[in-house]
Amino acid sequence: MKDVSLIDLAGGISSALDYISPAVTGHHRRVGLGAVALASQAGIPESSLVDLLLAGLMHDIGAFSMDLALDGLTFDSDLKEHAVVGYRLLKEHPFLERASRMVLYHHTSWKDLRVIRQEGDRETLLLANIVNLADRIDILRRVGTSTRERREVERAVAGFTSDLYAPKLLEAFRELADGGLFWPLVEDMDRPVREMLSPNLLDVHISPDELIEFSSFFTRIIDFRSRHTATHTAGVAESAVLLSKLAGMSEQEQKAMRLAGNLHDIGKLAVPTALLDKPGALDSDEYVKVQDHATVCAEVLRSIPGLGEVADWACQHHERLNGKGYPLGLTGDQLSLGSRIMQVADVHTAITEDRPYRKGMTRERAVAVLRSMADNGFLDPDIVNLIIENHDRFDAVRTIVQSRALSEFRRFAEAYR
Numbered sequence: 001m002k003d004v005s006l007i008d009l010a011g012g013i014s015s016a017l018d019y020i021s022p023a024v025t026g027h028h029r030r031v032g033l034g035a036v037a038l039a040s041q042a043g044i045p046e047s048s049l050v051d052l053l054l055a056g057l058m059h060d061i062g063a064f065s066m067d068l069a070l071d072g073l074t075f076d077s078d079l080k081e082h083a084v085v086g087y088r089l090l091k092e093h094p095f096l097e098r099a100s101r102m103v104l105y106h107h108t109s110w111k112d113l114r115v116i117r118q119e120g121d122r123e124t125l126l127l128a129n130i131v132n133l134a135d136r137i138d139i140l141r142r143v144g145t146s147t148r149e150r151r152e153v154e155r156a157v158a159g160f161t162s163d164l165y166a167p168k169l170l171e172a173f174r175e176l177a178d179g180g181l182f183w184p185l186v187e188d189m190d191r192p193v194r195e196m197l198s199p200n201l202l203d204v205h206i207s208p209d210e211l212i213e214f215s216s217f218f219t220r221i222i223d224f225r226s227r228h229t230a231t232h233t234a235g236v237a238e239s240a241v242l243l244s245k246l247a248g249m250s251e252q253e254q255k256a257m258r259l260a261g262n263l264h265d266i267g268k269l270a271v272p273t274a275l276l277d278k279p280g281a282l283d284s285d286e287y288v289k290v291q292d293h294a295t296v297c298a299e300v301l302r303s304i305p306g307l308g309e310v311a312d313w314a315c316q317h318h319e320r321l322n323g324k325g326y327p328l329g330l331t332g333d334q335l336s337l338g339s340r341i342m343q344v345a346d347v348h349t350a351i352t353e354d355r356p357y358r359k360g361m362t363r364e365r366a367v368a369v370l371r372s373m374a375d376n377g378f379l380d381p382d383i384v385n386l387i388i389e390n391h392d393r394f395d396a397v398r399t400i401v402q403s404r405a406l407s408e409f410r411r412f413a414e415a416y417r
């Protein structure tokens with residue numbers, strides 16, 4: 001594990017958000033890049049642009065927690081709630097505190113911001129208005145991408161009043177569009193976000209320890225989307241760390257294992273909540289969508305330089321030694337100890353925790369299932385044995401972290417009843 005850049009990290013998170021529905025593919029990415037372009041053109045100092053980028057890349061994250069249909073996020077519907085949820089999710093972390101305030105106001109009109117503006121931090125509110133405008137432009141952009149349709153969008157933006165957007169932002173958009181600079185920037189989907197930004201942009205380098213801390217915070221965003229998975233990640237990460245210790249991994253590796261455990265289901269951001277919550281069996285289309293989370297995980301984590309083996313450990317948790325897993329059907333000789341540990345930690349946590357359609361298994365039943373999976377070549381028998389031989393320890397650590405996660409979730413969910 002090496003240092004990771006905050007821009008790369010946010011770019012990865014936004015790409016997971018952007019998978020969720022074809023109607024919004026690339027939305028967060030375009031809003032992030034569009035917002036930065038508008039801000040530079042409007043003369044906002046570069047020192048503020050990373051926070052603005054983070055806000056743009058994650059602005060609708062609250063909608064994911066509430067399972068609002070993103071395709072329906074039009075300008076006129078009631079949008080305040082997802083903005084508040086997004087703010088509450090992000091504000092807890094120092095890296096995201098300023099961005100969270102932009103997210104809070106990303107659907108508030110310039111006129112309404114004026115009242116709040118009197119209380120201070122005017123620049124953050126202007127930046128929130130930039131996210132708002134970039135978001136609005138991206139929604140308008142759905143009419144199509146021909147030159148004629150582009151002009152249509154530009155005309156619509158030119159018609160916005162100063163009640164909605166700060167005049168200098170509308171001006172900045174007009175200048176960028178007239179110069180032919182805006183659309184090519186937001187439409188480029190291939191290059192990593194960082195390459196599209198000025199190299200002077202002040203990035204933040206996150207050390208491995210800070211990243212682990214950030215990932216623990218981020219598990220809440222992954223898990224709180226469904227009350228049925230609200231404590232899953234905490235349980236998997238804790239079990240994986242204990243397994244890595246018992247398997248003789250170094251302290252550095254145990255840390256990497258915690259990070260991998262915290263991130264293993266990051267791809268679930270791209271799975272509709274209705275499927276995460278669905279009682280009973282999934283049909284085959286739905287099953288494919290849920291399985292996608294493993295592919296999304298790999299794409300997201302491999303796009304963040306510095307994570308090293310953590311990406312494999314995290315994203316191969318549904319592979320099986322006998323080749324019957326997904327997404328790639330890798331076999332034992334291709335799966336490292338770290339990946340095998342994550343597989344066992346994930347299965348053990350999943351079968352022993354309560355789900356919408358069933359209670360968690362008893363210890364005896366769980367042992368029987370793990371044993372038969374090991375006997376049939378799905379899971380590594382040595383790692384399964386570590387769980388069976390140390391069952392009390394596993395139960396103890398998991399109970400502690402999962403009940404802590406559950407009470408945090410209850411506190412969070414209470415506000416939205």
Ligand SMILES: [Fe+2]
Nearest residue numbers: 059060073079
């Ligand atoms: Fe929004």
Ligand SMILES: [Fe+2]
Nearest residue numbers: 059060073135
């Ligand atoms: Fe949006």
Ligand SMILES: [Fe+2]
Nearest residue numbers: 264265317318
């Ligand atoms: Fe999974």
